[in-house]
Amino acid sequence: EAGVTQFPSHSVIEKGQTVTLRCDPISGHDNLYWYRRVMGKEIKFLLHFVKESKQDESGMPNNRFLAERTGGTYSTLKVQPAELEDSGVYFCASSLLQWGSRNEQFFGPGTRLTVL
């Protein structure tokens, strides 16, 4: 079974440019999450989709970040325009939509974004 995949694995862009990150969750996982770690900081939650709907976007830093999940399958995270402080590793995770104590989130390998 394929795990969570993210593309690209690395991206280097200049300040002011636009970058789009993609996440393909595990098939059948309705929950999709975006997290990021900026240099020297902890992993921080960005937002949570349930199918195509944004369930919680409380962690989105500002309106330069736009996340979509059309059709409830893969998701994209666009940063426009990118700033230096956006550099970091962006993780995507997915899980089954279920109620119970164990709802393991499966993480992708991350996209390392460098803004110069």
Next chain:
Amino acid sequence: DAKTTQPPSMDCAEGRAANLPCNHSTISGNEYVYWYRQIHSQGPQYIIHGLKNNETNEMASLIITEDRKSSTLILPHATLRDTAVYYCIVRATGANSKLTFGKGITLSVRP
């Protein structure tokens, strides 16, 4: 903000048990304790979780104190591949909710 505190680092010898402590003194009655780890250059990986009873799976054991204010993750026979950052996370019962990561503890397994 994370609701857990962990020492910044520890090490252990390969083949020995690694006991990773975590304090969560403000945990609520409906919150679970989860452990994830992040091996270098990979995404976080689920290890185990528990509410109040001790739990064991193929990866580790989780010991939660009776007052639930602290817990210990035990890797019974640490290997070099267990070198990673381990995160203790308190999470509400709504299992679809986000994970709140703290700084974690860096475990170094030495040969």
